[in-house]
Amino acid sequence: MLQGYVDSISPDKLTLTGWIQVDPSGQPPALHFDRNGEVSGAAVFGHERADVVASLGVPNRVFTLSLDEPAESHHLLAKSHHVAAVVDGVRSPVQLGGRAYHQMMADFVTTASANSSGTREVILDALQVKESGLAKYARESAAAGKSGDLSYLGFPVGMRSGNDTAQLGRDGHLFLTGGSNALRDQYREPATDAAKAAMEEKAQRWEAALDSNAKALAELGIPFLQVMIPEKLTALRHLAPLPISGPTPLYSRVDALMAGKPGYLNFLGMFDGWDNEIGAWQRNDTHCSPAGSLAMTRAMLERLPGCDPRWLDGVGLTETTYRDGDLSAKFFDVPLWDKQHRPAPDALGEQEITNVYSYSPGHFVGSHNIWQNSAPVSDKKVVVFGNSFFGGVESPTRLGWWFSRLFREYHMKWENALDLDYIRDVRPDYVIFQTIERFLVRPPAANTA
Structure with a gap:
């Protein structure tokens, strides 16, 4: 199965970026955006991502897919709209990666919440999503940080971030x-x-x-x-x-x-x-x-x-x-x-x-x-x-x-x-x-x- 992910989506939802597997000669597949069977979008390919090769052993190219009309979060989450890759006439959907998925989920929750009181809480409960205690108080933390009211803790040298970057x-x-x-x-x-x-x-x-x-x-x-x-x-x-x-x-x-x-x-x-x-x-x-x-x-x-x-x-x-x-x-x-x-x-x-x-x-x-x-x-x-x-x-x-x-x-x-x-x-x-x-x-x- 062809491998690849949509890593991020621009705020205006007109640009989708990610990576896609290429054939042994380095040739990428044809990419387009599928809206319930309607094809659109223009793809441009870039360099190979070394981290993908290192972790998955997959030859790949990054891509940028530009759309004429914005993608819609609810359709992307429902997979009725998706990026598709075509090789030898075989079409494969390109999945939303973690960051892109969370982008669309956050956008969907925000949009739904604006239209009906209490919707946000219902959605989060249905999805069993719990707010991070740290993120919940981010605004309070930012106010203290900007004022210079800081405190320092003894974390060990070499401690890695959650995504190991x-x-x-x-x-x-x-x-x-x-x-x-x-x-x-x-x-x-x-x-x-x-x-x-x-x-x-x-x-x-x-x-x-x-x-x-x-x-x-x-x-x-x-x-x-x-x-x-x-x-x-x-x-x-x-x-x-x-x-x-x-x-x-x-x-x-x-x-x-x-x-x-x-x-x-x-x-x-x-x-x-x-x-x-x-x-x-x-x-x-x-x-x-x-x-x-x-x-x-x-x-x-x-x-x-x-x-x-x-x-x-x-x-x-x-x-x-x-x-x-x-x-x-x-x-x-x-x-x-x-x-x-x-x-x-x-x-x-x-x-x-x-x-x-x-x-x-x-x-x-x-x-x-x-x-x-x-x-x-x-x-x-x-x-x-x-x-x-x-x-x-x-x-x-x-x-x-x-x-x-x-x-x-x-x-x-x-x-x-x-x-x-x-x-x-x-x-x-x-x-x-x-x-x-x-x-x-x-x-x-x-x-x-």
Whole structure:
């Protein structure tokens, strides 16, 4: 039987994502959305999920299925509407995975409850669903966390989250150690000649991509930076819950090939030599603190012609706030809060940051945003191809916060490759291609145009 799952459904229910088994040649089946026999939807396939291969031994591809009309939770739960895969004329339903199932169940209960008093309680009782005591008091917990009314308990180093994607390290730091990129495994030295050859091939593809990107941008006369950010596990390996002596073997090899190239900037040395009393990383998150993002921004300004790191000299991390992080709820289903030192909102002057273009395919990858600044420090335009470390402009934990306040225009495309056609159309003053250690297992294609 064909294997696969729908993992998540976008809030507007127009996009369904998941994974599906492929044939030995890597060819995925035809996918569509079945509404009581009526076929609709367009599917796009992506990379293979290493965690599926590791746990099930199933060759697979991720998919995104886009619909013209929203899916309906009650039909999905009743299975009268479903994703179908077709191989050699045989149609197989693709089941809802745990997260997607719970999404639809929550939506169904919410919708039903809004129409009739007492329905929610009846449904939960019929389904024998009991509210988690922690989740029940999440709002109360959030209020205490935001106020800084915190208490700390002695949990053991190495404690794993329920889904085994994260672990508790030293000094209260939470670390991503699993996930779809099988991060723990990436720190192991390749054990066979075939594994060594595969790693070398990936490293050389990264070098080829950097060289072709740098050449293409040089021909366009646009300054270019390839930015490499280490994992929190690597940067804070002295606090990690795993015995880690350095970067992943692939990171070390990529760095060795790229070191000394004009457009390459690796932040590992900066974090290894960190001496600021404010930590460079958030305790409860996979991302840097505002102090870490400020330091990375300064380092990039030093490498971009016409930019001056002294623009940031007057920016102090003068405000204190408390916030949760992207790893915290993985442990107890409620946020865990941490103190954060951040700049004042007007640290770089009175500015209005406006989102003038926004596109999202229902998930982060492939999203595209443009922000404009009413009173920038520099009248330049920067285009970034990267991920969540740049991200949006709301939090100074993200590099996008800093770049949107420094430059007249900040373009962010959540992609693992340069789009030269877009660069030619936009004609930015600077181009940055940013990645992080765990994504090195997915090298981009070298530009040939």
